[in-house]
Amino acid sequence: MESSDKNTKTSEAPTSIPIQPGLFEYPTPEHSHPALLGSHCQTCGRKFFPRRTLCTNCFVDGRMEELKLNNRAVIYAATVVHIPSPAGIQAPYAYGYVDILTDNIRIFALFTGDNPSSFHSGQEVELVLEPIRTDGQKQQIIGYKFRPV
């Protein structure tokens, strides 16, 4: 009984899971690109990432709509980290802040590509979803990254 439970679990366990639910969506037949998911207040126009339910700008409730962020961004600042992260990411790895084009939102972003040192402010990049590490159950943890256009 126990072992069959285990087997069921193993067979049903996803091979990959997102780092956090609701942060992004995979490409769909309607949208060929992956998208980060934010919120857009229909009263004051303020945009947020990640999603939130209350607009802290105008404090009007129930006026938030889901926003699919533009998949293109410009790097605001970039660095290369040479120590492994406690979250389990191997060094060296590149990250920084990117300004999402047309949405006026700056977000934290990992960078991906052959050369971590090549990223610099002003560079145009685009969103990709990639494994960032493997967890204890050998599941791939999927995060969002940006790569050179």
Add this chain to the structure above:
Amino acid sequence: MGKNSRSLDINLDRYDKVTFMQEVYIIGAGMTQFGKHPDRSLRSLGFEACLNALRDAGVKPKEIEAGFCGNALAPAIQGETGVGQNVFWEVGINGVPIVNLENACASGSTALREGWMAVAGGFYDMVAVVGVEKTVMPKGTMLNVGAGEYETKLGEVFPGYFALIAKKHMERYGTTLEQLAMVSVKNHLNGSLNPYAQFQKLLTVDEVLNSPMIAEPLTLYSCCPNSDGAAALILCTEKKAREFMGKKVKIAASVLTTGTYDNERDITGWEVEKRAAEKAYQMASLGPEEVNVMEVHDAFTISEIIHYEGLGLCPPGEGGRLIDQGTTGLTGKIPVNPSGGLLSKGHPVGASGVAQVVEIVWQLRGEAGKRQLKNPRVGLAQIMGGNKEGDTRACTVHILMKD
């Protein structure tokens, strides 16, 4: 005096004058040596700091009416909560209100502010403040703080955030790698004169630049170490202070601010710090040019340069020039981090904010040994804690005056 200081970007008229019931004085200060204390517990370190502060003030534990303890990481590292009750009990302070405060690197200074508010508000005549922390862990141990934040899950680390700030400051203002390194060189020179400091060795600019890379452009010696240690203060009303025979120091300002987390903010400066500084100068009725000594939060070299700007020692972008000119050295016009700062003295997170004030008290009383400055009358301590959305969760500024 003190109205619209000549230093750019500091506006003292922006805030209402703060009034409180009691002036608050510091009559006792003490700390442990900062560094590695693998065989000692949090309560042992906190006990030593409290005992030193009580003996310095010449007061007995039973005279203390409340205790405030700053600690950031004991629940995460030692699995310990209620550190304040343990520490104060050990030194004989019990039966009175004890509060534990966590505000990341500003935990200790937040405890000081809460202690100040309690006395300034007329609730108590005499209170004790302690900051205590043990962050030295076996090599390779990773502390996963902020595990609930998506940035942390993606791999953000503290040195990386400050590396981005350094990159942006260099790009925007032309701040150089050498200027960044000189902050560490200066603070290690100061620390070599401080028996309480973790590092007692001098560093050269080349040694800082050539130490292992942590997050570009910040190298190992551009970052403060993990440390164990504790620091404590005894606070009281003016009336009580008058009964005290030793040299007393007045708390002329105590300010705590939190970030606004504005998206697309300029990361080459902290609005949260400027706001805290302006409120503090206004509360103390003076400007930055009247401050004789500062202890600032140099967790990374770039931080100290930006604090020069945020605290009004120079206009935005000119922090690098200040270090070039030696303005903030021990013999400069406004010495910054005479204790060695976090870079050399060490950074037991929850203790650092209290230890900065211990150093200012010693400097104002003329008891700072080989690193003693020439007759300083006004000192300032600044520290901030935590990162959220590229902004700071807590920032405190305290201004102290020789009585």
